[in-house]
Amino acid sequence: MDSKGLWVLVVVGCAVAMLPVASVGAVADAGATGAMVQEDEEPVEREELDEADEVHIDVSLTENGSATFGVDYRYFLENENNTEAEWDELTNDIEADPEAFAAAEMDDWDEIRADGQNATDREMNLSNATISIDESTAPRHIGHVQFTFEWSSFAHVELTEITAGDALPGFTLVDGTTLQITGPEDYAVHDHEPTADNTEPNAVYWDGAGTEFNDDQPRVVFIENGDSGAEVTEPDEGPPTTWLAVAAALGLLATGAMIGWWLRHGRSDGPDPGGDVTASPSPPEGSSNNAAGPPPELLSNEERVLRLLEERGGRIKQQEVVAELDWTEAKTSQVVGSLREGDEIEVFRIGRENVLSLPEEDEE
Template identity: 50%
Template sequence: MDARGLRALSIVLVVVCSVAAAVAPIGAAADPGSRPAALQAEDELALEDADQIVMDVFIAENGSALVTVDYQFRYGENGTSKAAWERLRTDVESDTEAYVDAERTKWNDTVADGANETGQNMSLSNLSIATENETALQKIGHVEVSFRWESFAAVEINQLTAGPALSGFTLDDDTRLQFRWPAGYSIYENDGQPQIDPSPSNRTDDMVIWRGSEVGFADERPWIVLIEDGGSNANTTATPSNEGPTMPWTIVVLALALLAAVGAGGWLLGRERTADNGSKREAERPTQPDGSTGSASNAADGPPPELLSNEERVLRLLEERGGRIKQQAVVSELGWTEAKTSQVVGDLREADEIEVFRIGRENVLSLPEEDEE
């Protein structure tokens, strides 16, 4: 090859190398694995990024607890983007087992710390995870983690002591912790002092609530003592007497007869009032196109259930049932878990939207009665 041919070959080689050098960076930039981690993680959510975390602990009579941790994401204006929430929701639903494993590992560590703190034999079981999407005006996405915590509370005859198992647990500003207990139990009082620490943000007959923005835990854990109704709720013990009754039996029998008469009269009077009120409500009910009366028209006139908040759905159900319904019926009608139902009921009661009382061992919800002039 002469000198002219060598020169031409050199020029070709230089051009080829220059093109290869220019193409290589383009290929690298197109590789998604080479992008900065900050860009890859942009707008991605983890459970700990929730706008609010509600930890509900229902304490059973045997000391075990049903725990539900509700991670709430408010999406829309001034909140989490809807796209970010939908990505997290899809990720949880498509790779549920991975999230279950991660939550089980985290909570197993918490249970182990609680066992070391209390000396009780604790364990975690039946952990599950689910998502839910509210379509109310304030859009909220939920990721709910539920599990059973064995020996969460210490059991002693008719008392339950709960809280020390949460060794090292802290309340952030966006975290809410609530303890609930079965009907037939109440907070133990010693010399008139409720055995609960710290003082809760809110307290009802069957629930206490601590909000991280309002309270802090001494020694980084809560503490509460519950006693079965009918047990001793004071620091004194009754002394039995060997003496017979000092009141003549005749007086006792007459007093009982008088009480029975008063009770019967009150029952008849109440029955008449109930009948009158029922007739009045029946007359005020709007007539349906088919000539019948009832509350169906109220439900039809209002917005569909998917546009109502959880609280509004409970209030509508109460109105449809004449202003009174058992809490367990709300669970069945709306298809919610007991933990979620108790949380919504607690919020409504705290806002004075409803009243809650017991019949036997069941909670009954009712709309507040308006004072009549």
């Protein structure tokens, strides 16, 4: 073993690439169990104890891309590997100097953070490390050493889409280890790789017993639900069909306006009919109803969004773009992001929804 900065990670008797269980595994004497110590540091004297039987890693994302990591090292007590007496020795060691255990864990994970920062070019930091001890008795007697910390910029955020996993290049799971990544509240799993052992509406779970990650894995994409109707509908406002009636009425008005514009500008064989239709707003040049404009299939995705914005008077909710163009939320988010980066549109939020708008022109 190269003694310069190399850490040996031992989980359930197996080496775990990049899985930093060593410092809690270091409850055993370094020479007897292979627990890691750095070349220039003296090992901490601790009573010998077999490695954890299981390691469960739970990653909880926030909307800004940061994450809270919870690492649960589990010791099955009263079996042939671990006894209550050995568990008591471990807990006494941790209680005597919890900061040392937390600092050792933080050093291990900081190596993974450095690799993730190099792979993603995102500035990342670890903070708020804590370590605690607990026991559970049902359905079996288990000792828990729980390590938690915060990881900033862990995931990539693009408007209402969060992609996680790229900060764990080369991450490996073995038998006895699990990984769960949970999205923020009001976000749902849109896509994930590889196939998960279990999925929830906003969480993906892999078990090392049957999961292997490739170079670009794990990967999970979360999309904001965008369903805020329950918050804006009051109990005494009547049934939801009221909104449908309003939408239908607005659609009829828009249709009338389009017909009036065509009668005034699209016909060359008759006079301007005048009358009330002249008061209707004419659609902007380049809209899908303009006879001179190209059909939608000849437009780029960005041009289709811009045309839809013009048809709606320069402002539209992102969810309406999804419905109008029959796109996925992920595709819509990508196209909107491209337009926003090119300063062709502006994006702001009303409640929990994104609203797109054309940039305001300077008044003369």
